[in-house]
Amino acid sequence: MDTGDALPGLSGLVDPELPASTYALEPDVVAPLLARLVTTQSAGEHRALAPFTGAPLVSVPLSSADDVAAAVRRAREAQTAWADVPVRERTRVLLRFARAVLDRQSDVLDLLQLEGGKARTHAFEEVAYASQLARHYAVAGPGYLAPRRVRGMIPVLTGASVHLRPVGVVGVIAPWNYPLAMVVSEALPALVAGNAVVIKPDPQTTLTALWTAELLEACGLPADLLLVVAGGAETGTALVDVVDHVAFTGSTATGRAVAARAGQRLIGATLELGGKNAMYVAADADVDAAAAGALRACFANAGQLCVSIERLVVHEAVADAFVERFVDGARALRLGGALDYTVDVGSLISADQLARVSAHVDDALARGARALSGAVHRADVGPFFYAPTVLDDVPDGARCVREETFGPVVAIRRVRSDDEAVALMNDSEYGLSASVWSRDARRARAIAGRLRAGTVNVNDGYMAAFGSVAAPMGGFGASGLGRRHGREIVEALSEPQTIVTQRLSLDRLHARGGETTAAALTAGMRALRALRLP
Numbered sequence: 417m418d419t420g421d422a423l424p425g426l427s428g429l430v431d432p433e434l435p436a437s438t439y440a441l442e443p444d445v446v447a448p449l450l451a452r453l454v455t456t457q458s459a460g461e462h463r464a465l466a467p468f469t470g471a472p473l474v475s476v477p478l479s480s481a482d483d484v485a486a487a488v489r490r491a492r493e494a495q496t497a498w499a500d501v502p503v504r505e506r507t508r509v510l511l512r513f514a515r516a517v518l519d520r521q522s523d524v525l526d527l528l529q530l531e532g533g534k535a536r537t538h539a540f541e542e543v544a545y546a547s548q549l550a551r552h553y554a555v556a557g558p559g560y561l562a563p564r565r566v567r568g569m570i571p572v573l574t575g576a577s578v579h580l581r582p583v584g585v586v587g588v589i590a591p592w593n594y595p596l597a598m599v600v601s602e603a604l605p606a607l608v609a610g611n612a613v614v615i616k617p618d619p620q621t622t623l624t625a626l627w628t629a630e631l632l633e634a635c636g637l638p639a640d641l642l643l644v645v646a647g648g649a650e651t652g653t654a655l656v657d658v659v660d661h662v663a664f665t666g667s668t669a670t671g672r673a674v675a676a677r678a679g680q681r682l683i684g685a686t687l688e689l690g691g692k693n694a695m696y697v698a699a700d701a702d703v704d705a706a707a708a709g710a711l712r713a714c715f716a717n718a719g720q721l722c723v724s725i726e727r728l729v730v731h732e733a734v735a736d737a738f739v740e741r742f743v744d745g746a747r748a749l750r751l752g753g754a755l756d757y758t759v760d761v762g763s764l765i766s767a768d769q770l771a772r773v774s775a776h777v778d779d780a781l782a783r784g785a786r787a788l789s790g791a792v793h794r795a796d797v798g799p800f801f802y803a804p805t806v807l808d809d810v811p812d813g814a815r816c817v818r819e820e821t822f823g824p825v826v827a828i829r830r831v832r833s834d835d836e837a838v839a840l841m842n843d844s845e846y847g848l849s850a851s852v853w854s855r856d857a858r859r860a861r862a863i864a865g866r867l868r869a870g871t872v873n874v875n876d877g878y879m880a881a882f883g884s885v886a887a888p889m890g891g892f893g894a895s896g897l898g899r900r901h902g903r904e905i906v907e908a909l910s911e912p913q914t915i916v917t918q919r920l921s922l923d924r925l926h927a928r929g930g931e932t933t934a935a936a937l938t939a940g941m942r943a944l945r946a947l948r949l950p
Contacts, residue, residue, distance in 0.1 A: 467533025713877025
């Protein structure tokens with residue numbers, strides 16, 4: 417299928433009649449996307465604002481609980497036929513999508529910036545991730561889903577195999593910060609496993625989810641296999657109540673509620689939740705490389721990233737040199753809302769997020785912390801912009817020490833040893849991601865192995881682990897349950913079924929009496945032990 421003709425381009429996304437400083441969506445482009453929503457328009461609407469300007473962006477009709485139930489019914493009906501499609505045919509859709517998302521990137525980059533307020537370079541990270549992930553599951557999916565033979569009860573006489581069956585309909589509750597990446601990260605492995613998907617994006621970023629659904633259908637995905645509902649917490653609750661598995665990305669508090677509700681229904685839940693991620697710069701680290709890596713890890717998407725670094729732990733031997741380079745770099749970052757690659761850091765998403773970031777910084781300063789850069793609301797750039805902020809001498813009681821800030825704010829702590837660094841990095845209820853910098857890779861990996869974090873990057877801030885889509889990614893502790901990426905998410909979105917074939921009936925042996933049976937089985941188990949068979 418040639419997706420070049422299957423999906424109209426969005427070249428008219430931004431109204432050319434408006435001044436360059438104003439951002440608006442063309443109604444002729446938005447209306448077909450909104451028409452894909454499963455809604456009777458009886459639940460009101462959400463008015464999304466453009467983060468760059470604070471002006472109205474789009475009004476999204478919300479989905480009621482009945483609408484959600486209807487979406488799941490449609491998806492369930494479509495899934496029955498999809499489960500019978502050979503996996504290699506399913507993967508062809510993903511291969512087309514991997515190419516199409518790159519071909520259509522200019523349109524979705526604009527959309528990601530307009531809805532999310534991010535710099536274009538961080539929007540592109542989502543595009544590249546979506547394409548890479550699609551290609552991975554297209555190539556690796558058949559292997560992940562292939563039946564595997566395991567040893568049966570009696571070697572030779574008992575044959576056992578494990579098969580992965582789709583769970584049915586997977587509900588995806590996706591956040592606003594990476595609306596393309598977090599939709600496909602759950603949806604694509606679910607689809608390749610034979611499931612249908614119903615997505616509830618954050619109301620602020622509904623259009624990106626709808627664009628993704630439209631592109632997948634243009635790439636050959638059958639109708640109703642991926643549907644989108646719109647709304648907030650109530651819509652999410654309604655979704656959890658009717659799907660067969662829920663994948664949630666968001667705050668720990670909400671994740672606990674989702675897990676509890678899923679547990680009541682005895683359905684699976686994969687949860688990526690909060691983090692208070694730390695990066696350690698060891699005494700032998702390449703200071704220039706570490707400072708450059710920290711800039712990206714701390715301030716990508718204005719710090720609104722689950723795996724963003726919010727704590728810098730620096731060995732005192734290199735602390736002065738590192739801090740000087742890092743602070744200079746933070747001060748030089750360019751803020752703005754241009755729909756091109758001329759800026760480094762975009763806007764926070766909303767007034768609420770700005771208030772949270774400001775409160776964390778103000779609290780730290782009031783307790784005696786020093787701001788080495790930033791610590792100011794950049795209203796001159798836009799309503800929700802906040803300058804990249806580096807804090808030093810932050811006392812333990814400050815909110816930003818324990819709580820996730822989710823903004824362009826990082827606190828620096830100096831340590832005297834690797835042991836002290838490990839203890840400090842592990843001193844958190846969260847355990848999502850971490851980073852270790854050292855010229856000695858073996859030393860760095862040893863330190864990484866002592867950290868309570870689901871992923872640890874060595875000599876990288878976050879992208880190396882996030883982009884390694886064949887490897888599982890998730891958190892310890894309050895950072896979540898389950899994993900995305902790799903074989904693990906495919907297995908989580910499947911039901912394992914064991915099929916055992918007995919080539920010689922044991923009933924004849926049992927007919928000879930219990931004593932004879934016990935003696936024969938005892939001899940057999942001793943033989944297995946002697947042969948060291950599992």
